[in-house]
Amino acid sequence: MAARGVNIRIENLSHRYSSKSPVTFDRVNIAAEPGESLVIIGRSGCGKSTLLHIVAGLLPPTNGTLLLDNVQVRAPSSRWVMMFQAPHLFPWMTVTRNVGIGLHFAGWPKKEMQERVAEAIRLVNLEDYANSNVQDLSGGQQQRVALARSLVMEPELLLLDEPFSALDAFTRTALQRDVRSIAKQLGINLMMVTHDIDEAVLMADRALVMAGSPGRIVHDLPVDLDDPREREDPLVQSTRAHLMQIFQDAAKPSPIRRNAAEATTRLVGIT
Amino acid sequence: MNTNAAHTAVVVDAALSESTRAMKSAGRRMFNWVAGLSILLALWWFGAYLIEINPSTRHFADFGPVPTFQAFPVLWADGTIQSAVSASGYRLGVGLLIAIAVGIPIGILMGRSRTFRELSNSPFQLLRMISPLSWEPIAVIVFLSWNHAIIFLIAIASIWPVAFSTAAGLAKVDPAWFKVSRNLGAKPWHTLTQIILPAIAFDILTGIRAALGVAWIVLVPAEFLGVTSGLGYSIEDARETLSYNHLTAMVLVIGVIGYMLDSTCALAIKRFSWHRGAV
């Protein structure tokens, strides 16, 4: 699959669900180069999912600019595809049909569609289940189908909203490694949301910390580690400890600590 | 002793007993199916026997099974069965098609638009509770032919099960499916044909099955008046000519066809249902 990443430019993006609801997040700034993997961590309720839905074109922003390769995002597109926390597969379709449904929507001819679907199914190691009923698959396998369903569109940006949080630890570790390596192999951008600090360290090129109500991006930590990353690696451990410290500081903001943290990390938006 | 071979033997044993059990349960069901119908036949025969031995009711003896089964070749040869079935089948088919064509969109509107659902709820509940046959005098005035009036009665009777079942199915649809399909570039047409309809096929077909039951019940009395064809007419005709065995034969035809139509629906429901453990 030939794919490449996308240039992301999010400037002063704000959102509220309605004029009566509180501001979900306020003046979010994110910039990323093609092929970069961003992981956003933050406590639940700070607006991470909302942000991702906006980037996917599934929700309109209230204010601000959202440019992907200098084009304003207004609607969903095969160039930026979202994968959700639950697989949400269509139970009346086989694995193959589930994976190919996006191509079907796009009006692909049958033969090319079959080839590309088979390739996507291979990519997530589900060849043996191509014609299975998705209701017969385990949670991890279902999430792999959802991953293939997103990848088959050859997106330049894959948005992931806590995609592994419902899986057992073993499956989660395997998928974390696979998704990162597939993204690197294809050269696409990842923008992933999680509340799992380990996951952020294992998958990110840059970890963005989102905090507050309304939510804001308070820190941007580059994660320069070699692949494949192992949980037990001392460098991974120390990055994790650092990120954990930043995360806790962000939760109870004291001005002094915050300035100290800013000295070691880079504030978003100045890239 | 080779444990592998022993293990294989156990597995084969298990598979065998599994298939034997499946065959046994199929055999038991078949036996009960035949036995149930035989009991019905025996009760019918016994009732007819009681009628026959009582001098005051003897002239109704033709209601019994033997004269009835003797009537079938006659009714088939003179085309009574064929023409009654095709006339009734046409009315039923057209009426049901109208109900499906109108009922499914109404159901989808009810399921998808809150305004429409709230607006339509009480009028529809009210209309639904009007016995379909009570429309007959009005239908006869509005429609120029009895044929059309009967089709209208069938349609008005069967539209509600289809619409309400469609709406109920839609209410159970996971909203995430719409988000996922939008995310993957679905256009409204795709959402309808690839998501909504397959998701609620089970509910639509269940509604159609219920509609068929109501329509079949409405059809026969609706044909008692006005028309000179169809199953209802043929019963009425047999009564007027005092050919009681013809009457029971046509009643039997109604039962058998209704049973077959219902079983076909049940099969379709099984075929198009993706719910695990349903049906």
Ligand SMILES: Nc1ncnc2c1ncn2[C@@H]1O[C@H](COP(=O)(O)OP(=O)(O)O)[C@@H](O)[C@H]1O
């Ligand atoms: N559809 C909605 N309508 C109104 N408020 C919402 C909606 N979805 C989420 N919210 C609110 O917006 C805030 C952010 O939600 P969300 O983006 O899901 O946070 P996160 O993913 O970080 O847990 C929460 O306070 C949540 O209650």
Ligand SMILES: [Mg+2]
């Ligand atoms: Mg969330």
